[in-house]
Amino acid sequence: MSNEKKLEELALNLFKIDAVKFGDFMTKSGIKTPVYFDLRVIVSYPDIMELISVLLYDFFIKDKKCEQLCGVPYTALPIATLLSVKAKTSMLMRRKEAKSYGTKKVIEGHYKQGDSCLIIEDVVTSGSSVLETVNDLRKEGLKAEEAIVILDREQGGKQNLATNNVQMQSLFTMTELINILVKNKKISEQIGKDVINYLSNVQAPKSAPELERVLLPYEKRAKLATNAVAKQLFDIMAIKKTNLCLSVDLTSSTKILDLLEKVGEHVCLVKTHIDIIEDYTSEFILQLKQLAQRLNFLILEDRKYADIGNTVLLQYSKGLYKVEQWADSVTCHSLPGEGILKALNSSTNVISRGVFLLAEMSSEGNLITPDYTEATVKMAAKYPELITGFVCQKKDTFKDPGLIQLTPGVQLESSKDELGQVYNTPEKVILENGADVIVVGRGIVAAKNPESQAIIYKDTLWRCYMKRVSGKME
Numbered sequence: 001m002s003n004e005k006k007l008e009e010l011a012l013n014l015f016k017i018d019a020v021k022f023g024d025f026m027t028k029s030g031i032k033t034p035v036y037f038d039l040r041v042i043v044s045y046p047d048i049m050e051l052i053s054v055l056l057y058d059f060f061i062k063d064k065k066c067e068q069l070c071g072v073p074y075t076a077l078p079i080a081t082l083l084s085v086k087a088k089t090s091m092l093m094r095r096k097e098a099k100s101y102g103t104k105k106v107i108e109g110h111y112k113q114g115d116s117c118l119i120i121e122d123v124v125t126s127g128s129s130v131l132e133t134v135n136d137l138r139k140e141g142l143k144a145e146e147a148i149v150i151l152d153r154e155q156g157g158k159q160n161l162a163t164n165n166v167q168m169q170s171l172f173t174m175t176e177l178i179n180i181l182v183k184n185k186k187i188s189e190q191i192g193k194d195v196i197n198y199l200s201n202v203q204a205p206k207s208a209p210e211l212e213r214v215l216l217p218y219e220k221r222a223k224l225a226t227n228a229v230a231k232q233l234f235d236i237m238a239i240k241k242t243n244l245c246l247s248v249d250l251t252s253s254t255k256i257l258d259l260l261e262k263v264g265e266h267v268c269l270v271k272t273h274i275d276i277i278e279d280y281t282s283e284f285i286l287q288l289k290q291l292a293q294r295l296n297f298l299i300l301e302d303r304k305y306a307d308i309g310n311t312v313l314l315q316y317s318k319g320l321y322k323v324e325q326w327a328d329s330v331t332c333h334s335l336p337g338e339g340i341l342k343a344l345n346s347s348t349n350v351i352s353r354g355v356f357l358l359a360e361m362s363s364e365g366n367l368i369t370p371d372y373t374e375a376t377v378k379m380a381a382k383y384p385e386l387i388t389g390f391v392c393q394k395k396d397t398f399k400d401p402g403l404i405q406l407t408p409g410v411q412l413e414s415s416k417d418e419l420g421q422v423y424n425t426p427e428k429v430i431l432e433n434g435a436d437v438i439v440v441g442r443g444i445v446a447a448k449n450p451e452s453q454a455i456i457y458k459d460t461l462w463r464c465y466m467k468r469v470s471g472k473m474e
């Protein structure tokens, strides 16, 4: 039997065992859908399991070189097992939760750093479940750049995965499956049309991944982050209910520590300019780190590196400040080219690190052009494990929901300072311009009562974020 015939047979079998259902259903994200897939039932049908594994093997695995296979838990686990035996390729298992005892491993099985791992999944909608597995594998130093799936619901998953450097192939798209069922008179032409109509609605630009970034809550985005610092920052924001980054632009270390003692509980991130501190000592860093740990915030050194890779590596790791030893993330210009990212990536003394690339600036008359911004975003895509996000001003600057938009130039009223800084309001930067983490400096630091001002900023910024993700934007 030809592979085409086998695919048709599989589609008809999936319909027969109720793995594909038609009617009025609600998806996990609360959207109505006329078609529902539940491939969990296939484990009760060994013939169908075998047919699936034969097709996946013939189409995608036979001629592929990979060291490991890994199924996305849970439905794809038995399929991955069958494929592993058929292809005589080692398999890994990803735990959904790390064990709280013993090895605390998330990935079970034997592997080497750099092993390439092919991901196997049953159905892909947004691609987020595949990405969770990809992220855990990448954290272990495995290469996860390809995924094979039974069914692509054609709802942005393939594009979302490609953005995260994962190429996805499927046995069927939803349209192909529907066409087989209509052709074989399993469903009426009208039902087929309804499904295709539904698909074209959910595929319309408004649900494309670029808009999803700003609509997804931080806790969901944490799962899509490929940089460990971005993941931590999303988690902190969700737990502390604050997206406020305080820019502690003060020149006295005592004043900085006093201020953070009061406002640290209200912020997710503290941004420093370490070279403006007049009484810097390494004791200051110790105390800053203790505060960060006790009050649960991360530290961003806004160094804006902009030199050749070798110099940046020295600036990051040596000298008076030894930034790599204490900053969770640093800011960096893309102007000198990729060498700067290679340098920051190559530093070996850090447990986790992140970089915010400057894609746009808040200051009037800055020389950044749209082409420069686009090239910056492209450059970042090559370093998914290093990049925490972008310092930028616009919602459409990047799409990846696993990255963070850090936006400075924010005060409660729009205004300008006398040296070209432009301030927008919280409503504008969050609801219109897509900011995720909002940088406030003098709006708090120069206030009469910084503590009460920080609470006002925190509450206002969080209200805007909640409005954005609940979709109640006017």
Ligand SMILES: O=c1ccn([C@@H]2O[C@H](COP(=O)(O)O)[C@@H](O)[C@H]2O)c(=O)[nH]1
Residues within 6 Å of the ligand: 247, 249, 273, 302, 360, 361, 362, 363, 391, 408, 409, 410, 421, 439, 440, 441, 442, 443
């Ligand atoms: O485009 C940019 C990039 C960075 N910054 C920094 O943010 C703060 C803003 O302080 P305010 O007192 O709120 O103006 C400051 O440290 C800048 O260096 C920015 O403003 N714009």
